[in-house]
Amino acid sequence: MAQTTDPDVLVVGAGAAGLASAIALAQSGFRVLASGSLDLASNGRTVALFEGSLRFLRSLNLWPELRPVAAPIESIEMIDATGSRVPIPRLAFRAADVGLPALGANIETDKLVARLAEIARRTDGIELSSEWLVDIAQGDAHVRATFSSRRSIDTKLIIAADGQRSTVRAKARIGTRRWSYPQAALTALTAHEKPHQDRSIEFHTRNGPCTLVPLKPREGASHRSSLVWMMSAREAERRRALPPDSLAREIGREVDHIFGLMRIDGGTGFFPMMGMQVTRLVARRIALIGEAAHAFPPLAAQGLNLSLRDIAALVDCLAAARRRGADIGAPESLRPYAQARRPDIALRTSGVDVLNRSLLSDSLPVDLLRGLGSLALSNIAPLRRALIMEGILPGEISVRREGALFP
Template sequence: MATAAPLHPKFDILVAGAGASGLIAAIALARTGHSVALVGKTPGPLPGRTVALFEGSLRHLDDLGLREPLQEISAVVKGIRIIDDTSSLFRPPPALFTSDEIGLDAFGLNVPNDDIVAMLSKVVDGMGDITRIEAFVSRYDFREDGVTAFVDDGREIECAVVVAGDGRNSPARKAAKIEIKEWSYPQTAITGILRHRRPHDDITTEFHTRFGPFTFVPMPATSDAPRRSSLVWLMPPAEAKRRLALDPRKLAAEIEDQSHYRYGAIEIEGKLGAFPMAGMRTLKVSGPRLMLVGEACHVFPPLGAQGLNLGIRDSSDAALALDGVDLTNAKAIEAAVTEYEKSRRADIDIRTRGVDILNRTLLADFLPVDFLRGVGLAAVTAIGPLRRAILREGVEPTLARTLTNFAPGSRP
């Protein structure tokens, strides 16, 4: 790993943020041949948090040489089971979708968040073309002729472009004065790792309750726990507070009851996590000499495993836009930033709105909404071509790219 010694180093690209999105962006951008500085501190542990990566994301990671090390710390997901547990009058029967319906061995992989960050950090540390700086950028000066990033360790970094994966409170986004829209939900998510008696059969099970999803996702087996799943349980904040105060055995009993004993006896492994449900999107995903990736430009609830999958597509499109660009040419940089904005806008908008609508339909105890949701799931289950089209779109999205290509001003 290279370490920057000068107080005024210069790079082609500065990547801000050392979480999963920032690390993937740095690796992808370094593959384009540009000099890259990765500035950020490794995030603290996130108990019980995992990320499910779909096949489309895994193909991007495979191009970066990351799929093989990722598989070693992940569990495969071959099926998705959806159970309407809202007690609605229009409740559809349980639906099971399997990867072989669309010719795949698996929909994707599920991996602990802390493990994927550690794996990506190890890869970055072994790359000679990424200079890693364990510090935070406190201030930016975006100018027509370049960018200066003022780092809290005293360094002033000069670069041509900033790619910011520095989270929902992104200093780079704020420095560029990019506006955001924020909203919240009356929900808190409890996350954790569970051991259970019955097998998960490589299937994610998502119970749709009146308070939001209650989801089990397969986890890798260990020598002393052959059957494990990650839990994401959305509920009212008061209920989350009550449950987090319970003895682990009593909470495990409530999880067994909520899951209708589908997984048999349950034991909680390690610490639980909890976080309030909120959403955010930016009105733009770029500014002069700036591209936003990951939660710097979109945040939404953990439905449909969209978060990091969307962030990986951000990083892939940022690298594609900057590949082969002369970063000493201001007009070339402006064109690359414009191309990135066009390529990401529809994808982010579709995913953000879709997750928001799904979550709100679960929370709405309103018969017409229940009817439409029930009919929609029943139609997807029963109509083969529609079912397969939606599965393919979920695994490797193409709708946003199609809309972008047909948008006014798009390249032919």
Template sequence: MEPTQFDIAIVGAGLAGLSAALALEPVCAAAGVKLALVAPITKGDDKRTTALLMPSVKLMEQLGLWDLLAPHSAPLATIRMVDGTKRLIRAPLTDFKAAELSLEAFGYNVPNALMVSEFEKKIACSDTIFRFDAVLEKALCAEDGIDLSLSTGSTIVSKRVAAADGRNSILRQAAGIKTRNWSYPQSAVVVNFQHSLPHHSVSTEIHTETGPFTQVPLPARTDAPLRSSLVWVVTPEQAQDLCAKPQDQLNLIIEQKMQSCLGKISLETSPQTFPLSGMIADQFAANGVFLLGEAGHVFPPIGAQGFNLGLRDVVALRDCLKQSKFGLCRANIVAVCDTYDGMRRRDVTLSTGAVDLLNRSLLSDFLPVQAARSLGLTALGQFSWLRRQMMQRGMGPQSIL
């Protein structure tokens, strides 16, 4: 018979929930506590790719996952920023090279479907993780734990719950955590494509009046040696229009946008669109519920920050639980919530603010804002010490392990 009482449960099996299960597993096994993962098995049908920055790659190494992901990932050695606007004041082309930080790469671009399938396989082999292949229907925070009613009809009780159930988190609501939400007049069009010229591990980000057009290298396949992914931020109307185009036309539009620097383009997936929005929770933990990933923060896919920030949530939760020795009294759980909230507030607020500012500065028609952006990029191009500072910050805190 399946157990019904747990010390910690994770709800949601997106990238944040699956990585949380794998990161918490050794800590729970060492402390002899019971860990549940509540979520239907995730299908590996996500065609997106995620740029994992170096600190996240190190975490994957620590979890014994990187050897499985590395052969199918592409390094990001240079990030090239190009001002593709037709504005009066434009920024110069700026290259950010990982070599300037004595690194081979800022990170690696990894297919989401691969991550999900490797994470799921590892979880399936675990003796510590109790998997409930079910949807959470209702959550209730009570004195002695959180009651989780599952779609299978059963109920489990857990002393603490890691909410990795995405932006509409049921658990966040059950914990009484409020959010601040906003939207952008933008959608991201996402597609993977093949090209006739090599990318040389360069990711090119072209800034346009509607948002960035970001090409990110993908690894070679035997049948397709030269490949990249694209996240193109446009207005919702343009997104609809682009998605309705015949493939040949879209190939040409992308090639022209990139001024043929990757030669001939040939799409390998159909375009998908993602409306852009933002959300930040008022608290990152309360009543024994800890917010992970998009349950706590959502922002546009600019600067490869979302999942990298989610992994920092995972590491902070792991460290808080380890330090607390999984004490069961109410005071201990309240204290761990406070510690986690404190640990995540600055990082999440800064990352959310930086991405928001970058995005809005691109959209702004206000001349002084454009001048400030151009001046900033000129200074980054000129001064290597400033560029190094910026690159370090862009990769997030180095000490996540």
């Protein structure tokens, strides 16, 4: 909805993180301008969101509108196909192990962004603009944002949700450390002969995991899964150029024909694998969230789950600052956000890095460690339960406090 005065907060970037943060902020009574174009390319990409994220979306009353396009994930199975010299047992994490109906849900990313945009468009307190941010000037009382249209606005705070190549982050001179992996992810939506039974299946190979995640059926395709297949960039390019039938056959072979005959059922995508950490999560009147704040390979489906926790923490901090009568863009209002999020972000970034490198390595000690870890997890139920809870409801106890958005 259009606003006549400057907003309390400018959210730059209308991807999943930007739109979800705009909605959460507006529901907490902030006036928000969310700027950026809607990237709705169908590139075969989906997001698996775990129970903690679903609770957050429910707390914002967004889940009823997202649920029709989401497929439940009842179990996550891991099959070792690395040819390890140490036998690595098949692992299964089931929702029933932790007394839940599902561990999470999988949604096509373009559908998620489209639905969030629709909701944002009709939410009081949000103005959506397709303008592209080109510059910022950080002042004592406000920050000035300038768009490619040459329009400028003043606001108390800019939330950078403008992705890995964030303009806001660069203009605020926040440093980054970037690294790359010798891999790319090939993504695709697939249809297959046999039902997936709400199972997400990861085949761990020496090139990285090849994962199938359940998708909602659609007319003409009763059994569907999304694919994230990590391999060398050269192989990913070769496979992406294949005719759909040949690509589907290669996928079928890689996953041991677990779901019978497969076909490609939508767009495909190609994503070079990299990691990125930022030196600071906040600067003067700036807070980073989502992939502007952290990036790593899509192993264990962490990216957007982590970003939703950024949003929950940031909105809590801003609401607390406003209750104290403080300026929401002041350093003392933003510092608690940075302090709250740093450990979680560091843990996920290093956890994904270690997991990925352990698959790429074919050294005996690493295989031995992976074998012992899997054996312990498949045989010790309390350990398995603890790991599932950490995956789907991370930090549940530490963030459970009165008024918190992330119960």
